[in-house]
Amino acid sequence: MISTEEFKDMIVTRTGLVYVSLIALVVLSGILVPGSVTRYSIPVTLRRTGILGMVAIGQTFVLLAGGTKTGVGLDLSVGALVFNTLVIGSTLLILGFSGITVVVICLIAGVAWGSLNGFVSTKLKVPPMVTTWTVSLILMGVARLLGNARPAPDFMRNIARGRLALGIVDIPYSFIALIVVTGLGYFLLQRTAYGRRIYAKSDNISAARVAGIKTDQLTFSIYIISSVLAVIAAFFAWGNQASPTMAFTDIYTFPSLAGAIIGGTGFGTGRGGVIGAVGGAFIMRFMFSILARLGADIAQQSILQGAILLAIVTVYALKR
């Protein structure tokens, strides 16, 4: 059993606070909103959390160490990249490529887009926020020029919609994929020299440079990680759509940013990590599904999203 002291220590960490908030949110809505926590609704939320969580993990890497001398790091191109991947994938399918080839080419494209973000930010010294926004314009432009939206290859649809039956509740494969990605991200950040370098750079970019860390290379790699994760998320998002269209609303960029911030990652402060980001993404998705169930409109969703975000960052700020 956990003693009270240990419990206090646990929730005193940011990650602990995220998960305590999440559990409180789930329990409260389970009691107050009938039908919000059932064995049918939970897998749906988990599936969407799986997709958003992957993007939020990429965003966490960028928030940690995607900053340059010209500004803090945040990736505004992830939402456009999700859509772009769907369109490029569809175009490749029309051209007759096999499903596996499409996956490989889209991942390579992801590396290329991430490199573009990294190149413009580090070599051309454009502030990352403006860089990733302009790259998102290019991504959207390319997608609209190609203009193809087709259903995903069969295997992708099967994986994206598949579930692992666990008796009480089914776990969607997308959530399992998120757990794997989270594990890898945690390992990378906490157990490798690369992760140490990320935190060192995040904490103090000048000191990291003096210590011999190649900060530009590091920043470059950060944007590639973020873009590749967005592409993997895009595969799941694509597989979930029965009949994709060119109508696209960006439901990833801002929620992934909010998820990462709620997850306790500060902008280049050397604090935060991937486990919190998953909790943050879960809170975002769960909140959206509850509000949809309650019949809240987009306006109320927006206000509540802002209120939750401000409440949690206020707690973080006051605890410091």
Added chain:
Amino acid sequence: MNIKSALSSPGVSKEVLIVWIVVIAAPFVGWLIDPGFASLSNFNAVVRYLVPLFIVSIAQAFAIMVMSIDLSVGAAMSFSSAILSYNLVGGYIGAPINILIIIGVGAVIGLANGIGIRKIGISPFAMTFGMLFVLEGITLTIRPYTGGEISEVLVAGWNFQPYSIPVLALITLAGFALVFWYFLDRTALGLHLLSVGENEEVSKRAGVDPDRMKILAHVIAGCLAMVAGLFMALRIEAGSPTLGERYLLLSIAAPVVGGTALSGGKTSSIGILGGAAVLALVSRILTFSPLPEPGRWIVRAIVIIIMLAFAGWFQR
């Protein structure tokens, strides 16, 4: 770097000079693409587009020069247009009252941002990002779709264009440019704001209260963003819940193109005007080009990256 030294002249910084060369050259490019670009009605369109962009860029510059940022300026513009679209008090007396209302609301938004950032200690990004959602939600509640009516007096003033010359728009541009220049270069307050952005510790020892200065900068940013929303509303003669979003990243790009450092302590009125004018001209020229809409986005993005890369090159 010979080009760099050749371009440096006393008074005007290199970035600003380059930007203004582009501003002067851009219309010729437009004219080459389509001779119709060199018309008074086109000049009119560019100027009227430039006004809200310039003002929101100044708003952002206030946040940037104290080493902060305001991600809520775009949402504030939409909110402003939504409030104005109800034309709360009509007639001649109503026009200034409407403007005072939005400026007051802007001050409250800016104060909330400033207190959250400086007194509670929330990061500027997180604070204003949360504010963005709150404002967006309120705006969508009061004005879910584009519509409503703006004060007829203000609209009439805005549309007073003898020989297609946008009188009010030009006066507004010149007025804001002059006042902002005077504020930065000739007032103690402007100097204090810049010094806080340059080095907080040093300015504190010189007797400037950084907390007060930063909160003040956010209040001014909030007010100016709402004023930018007024001119956006006058352009479309309605309130819009979403149009302001488009200005957020332009408001950051314009000062940076014009030589403002995101690390604070350095900005100029003429540079921001040039930066905003470049962005306005680029998107206007592209509407004259035969490219399809998505192609224009791509070209515009590439041009913006090139301009920003130039700005970054000079700041090294």
